[in-house]
Amino acid sequence: MKAIVLLSMVVLVATPAVANAAPAGGCGQVVQNINSLAGTIAGGASSYWAHRENFVELTYGESRQTVPNALQLAAQEKSQADPLKAAMPNTLASFKAFIAAAQSQTCLSSAQLSAIAEPAIKLAKRVNFDQFPEKIEGSAD
Numbered sequence: 192m193k194a195i196v197l198l199s200m201v202v203l204v205a206t207p208a209v210a211n212a213a214p215a216g217g218c219g220q221v222v223q224n225i226n227s228l229a230g231t232i233a234g235g236a237s238s239y240w241a242h243r244e245n246f247v248e249l250t251y252g253e254s255r256q257t258v259p260n261a262l263q264l265a266a267q268e269k270s271q272a273d274p275l276k277a278a279m280p281n282t283l284a285s286f287k288a289f290i291a292a293a294q295s296q297t298c299l300s301s302a303q304l305s306a307i308a309e310p311a312i313k314l315a316k317r318v319n320f321d322q323f324p325e326k327i328e329g330s331a332d
Contacts (some may be wrong), residue, residue: 225286228311230309232283233310239279
């Protein structure tokens, strides 16, 4: 039953990205899709890392000793993170397709495309390869 629920979540999360995979329309639509997918990637990455951080804390951190059902909660965090990670490759592929369309149609300057594409691609790749984001200097961690 869990597999069906997870598969359903993956399909629901991945469907919008796949639907946007075929670049069509003018520059306005292409740029709108780029911005939308960049937001999807940023939001998905942020949620993924929040769940992963909770998972690690509940599995290996102090919470493992202090929270009575820590391993059950860790499993829940993992089950919430997994569909986000599974959807990221398709979302990234769609994003790259729209970036290519924007380049071929000269919708945005190279600098504008880089400013949008580079951070989103970096976030997506970090999720795909499960590389925790770097700590920001001066943060309270």
